[in-house]
Amino acid sequence: SKTRNKIVQSISETLTGKAQIDDNTLDQIEEILITSDIGAETAEMIIDNLRKALKSEKDRSVENVLRLIKIELSKILIDSNNKSQSFIKPYIIVVVGVNGVGKTTSIGKLAYNYKNLGYKVIVGAADTFRAAANEQLEIWAKLAGVEIINSNKGADPSSVVFETIKRAVDENYDIVLIDTAGRLHNKTNLMNELSKIKKVIKKFSDSAPHETLLVVDGTTGQNALIQAIEFSKVIELTGLIITKLDGTAKGGMVFQISKKLKIPIKYIGVGEGIEDLQEFDKETFISALFELK
Amino acid sequence: MFEELSLKIDAALKKITGQGRLTEANISDTLREIRRILLDADVNYKVAKDFIDKVKEKALGKEVIASITPGQLITKIIYDELVELLGGGHSEIFLNPTGATIILVVGLQGSGKTTFSAKLAKRLKERKRKVLLVAADIYRPAAIEQLKILGQQVDVPVFSLEQKDARLVASESLKYVKEKGFDTLIIDTAGRLHVDEEMMKEVADIKEIVKPTETLFVVDSMTGQDAVNSAKAFNETVNFDGIVLSKLDGDARGGAAISIRSVVGKPIKFVSNGEKLENLDVFYPDRLASRILGKGDIVSLVEKA
Numbered sequence A: 001s002k003t004r005n006k007i008v009q010s011i012s013e014t015l016t017g018k019a020q021i022d023d024n025t026l027d028q029i030e031e032i033l034i035t036s037d038i039g040a041e042t043a044e045m046i047i048d049n050l051r052k053a054l055k056s057e058k059d060r061s062v063e064n065v066l067r068l069i070k071i072e073l074s075k076i077l078i079d080s081n082n083k084s085q086s087f088i089k090p091y092i093i094v095v096v097g098v099n100g101v102g103k104t105t106s107i108g109k110l111a112y113n114y115k116n117l118g119y120k121v122i123v124g125a126a127d128t129f130r131a132a133a134n135e136q137l138e139i140w141a142k143l144a145g146v147e148i149i150n151s152n153k154g155a156d157p158s159s160v161v162f163e164t165i166k167r168a169v170d171e172n173y174d175i176v177l178i179d180t181a182g183r184l185h186n187k188t189n190l191m192n193e194l195s196k197i198k199k200v201i202k203k204f205s206d207s208a209p210h211e212t213l214l215v216v217d218g219t220t221g222q223n224a225l226i227q228a229i230e231f232s233k234v235i236e237l238t239g240l241i242i243t244k245l246d247g248t249a250k251g252g253m254v255f256q257i258s259k260k261l262k263i264p265i266k267y268i269g270v271g272e273g274i275e276d277l278q279e280f281d282k283e284t285f286i287s288a289l290f291e292l293k
Numbered sequence B: 001m002f003e004e005l006s007l008k009i010d011a012a013l014k015k016i017t018g019q020g021r022l023t024e025a026n027i028s029d030t031l032r033e034i035r036r037i038l039l040d041a042d043v044n045y046k047v048a049k050d051f052i053d054k055v056k057e058k059a060l061g062k063e064v065i066a067s068i069t070p071g072q073l074i075t076k077i078i079y080d081e082l083v084e085l086l087g088g089g090h091s092e093i094f095l096n097p098t099g100a101t102i103i104l105v106v107g108l109q110g111s112g113k114t115t116f117s118a119k120l121a122k123r124l125k126e127r128k129r130k131v132l133l134v135a136a137d138i139y140r141p142a143a144i145e146q147l148k149i150l151g152q153q154v155d156v157p158v159f160s161l162e163q164k165d166a167r168l169v170a171s172e173s174l175k176y177v178k179e180k181g182f183d184t185l186i187i188d189t190a191g192r193l194h195v196d197e198e199m200m201k202e203v204a205d206i207k208e209i210v211k212p213t214e215t216l217f218v219v220d221s222m223t224g225q226d227a228v229n230s231a232k233a234f235n236e237t238v239n240f241d242g243i244v245l246s247k248l249d250g251d252a253r254g255g256a257a258i259s260i261r262s263v264v265g266k267p268i269k270f271v272s273n274g275e276k277l278e279n280l281d282v283f284y285p286d287r288l289a290s291r292i293l294g295k296g297d298i299v300s301l302v303e304k305a
């Protein structure tokens, strides 16, 4: 965006033009952070730490100041560990999140990735609520070339979950991906439904679900933290997927989620195509905060 | 979190109680707290800054009358300013008394366009309009199916084509309307990113083809700082007439609405607040203003004023 362009440029000018990094420059850095949805409090904390770090720094070049901020930011983000430790079969992955964030699309992409890695994959369409949720997942399953357990509209989602896992056990599937309906975290009945799904999964194995991924729309602002907090109260979250990062939003709210809940980001969504899911890379993500697009 | 903030505001406000006139010095803490509230509610950084400057300008030098505290006075200024910013202009959609009314629904992916289209269809059908829904999203898997199911639920027919060409869907739907005598057309388009040139060109073309009575931009109330960028780009491309704020049944404060409102200056016409098709409301600026400022506290302060 143009503003970011101006800011980054003016930071460079300020920093190269003057020996002293002044409050104005720090304000501009704060603006970059806040407009990335990092949140006012976290931004202030980072700027404070930067101020302190700068006291003992002789090198006040642009590069060095940016390097220091990146170190600060890097400290906050939990390192993601995408290599699954011991591979339990079937490996059950549940995908949750509020409405329209990209759960079903991400499941399609994940199914495709696992399939390409040579795994036998089955997806369960446990969104029995949204119009054509089933049909949507079915198209993705076909694209990915994986099996699907479908449901009837209005059916009990946990019965679809049960059926999917049972089939996976009986027919020796490696990976189970469960798509769930979008639900706002402040709707008690829908959150209860989610905890029922969890119970059904636990019946198969105490260690399951092996992964519960919260999908967060990359354009979301400060509400993302509340989403993560509320979902994690109902089901233990093992990772985040941040979607729609192919736009101009930066996804900065993950810093607060990471700080507060210590949940790693596993993947980012960068488009609507089946190959548009990337493993999260901390350095790239942090650098992108300061880049123009 | 909100309570903590309102406590802080109260504290900041207390410092200026009992002083006769609002000055730069005695309102600065308050303004900083208000800025923080706005940022926490997802109001864009720059928009929040301009807003605070405007409030400051209005507040400085104001005489405090005996019955209220300076804190109450400044809070009232902020609240009023916000309501004014959010309101203003007409907020109903324009329905053509003669000829067809064409409503084009646009926005980012997953913002709630299809759901809103069906909700609006239901509402207008209840007003005795002959409504047709048009499925111009040819990309998203099962998008047409989704609209058909929703159309069925509200008993409104859905126009779609086998061909994967959104422009063609748009132009054919116009012919269909004439043949069948519908008077209201609601066109659901694919979600698209404002940086996707090809897709933005498509929606501009669709607009050119159908010449809508109203173009509505649907935005998720959970949207953060980037709302200004997407809204600006959409506005430049399709020059929309109004905003629909969706998913307001969540607990996001909805500050993006202020950002959008101030960068594009278009009215918010509807609030979509639930997954059910009756969950559609007209927009009340005062409700959103209190929501953004943090529920009861500020409003009760204002009422005292």
Ligand SMILES: Nc1nc2c(ncn2[C@@H]2O[C@H](COP(=O)(O)OP(=O)(O)OP(=O)(O)O)[C@@H](O)[C@H]2O)c(=O)[nH]1
Binding pocket: A097, A098, A099, A100, A101, A102, A103, A104, A105, A106, A127, A130, A133, A180, A181, A182, A183, A215, A243, A244, A245, A246, A247, A268, A269, A270, A271, A272, A276, B109, B110, B140, B191, B193
């Ligand atoms: N640009 C972009 N669009 C995405 C991405 N991920 C998903 N989408 C789009 O976002 C919209 C919503 O995606 P879905 O996968 O249906 O979201 P969901 O969370 O399953 O939605 P519900 O089930 O209705 O809650 C669709 O139009 C997707 O194509 C992404 O990474 N980038």
Ligand SMILES: Nc1nc2c(ncn2[C@@H]2O[C@H](COP(=O)(O)OP(=O)(O)OP(=O)(O)O)[C@@H](O)[C@H]2O)c(=O)[nH]1
Binding pocket: A099, A100, A130, A182, A184, B107, B108, B109, B110, B111, B112, B113, B114, B115, B116, B137, B140, B143, B189, B190, B191, B192, B246, B247, B248, B249, B250, B272, B273, B274, B275, B279
């Ligand atoms: N809670 C709630 N959910 C909503 C609301 N409006 C839409 N949704 C949900 O949000 C999700 C996305 O809605 P859609 O209407 O499919 O959004 P869209 O903009 O058409 O999505 P794309 O066509 O993929 O770009 C679905 O799960 C809807 O049920 C709302 O006001 N409140």
Ligand SMILES: [Mg+2]
Binding pocket: A103, A104, A105, A127, A133, A179, A180, A181, A182
């Ligand atoms: Mg879905």
Ligand SMILES: [Mg+2]
Binding pocket: B113, B114, B115, B137, B140, B143, B188, B189, B190, B191
């Ligand atoms: Mg849609």
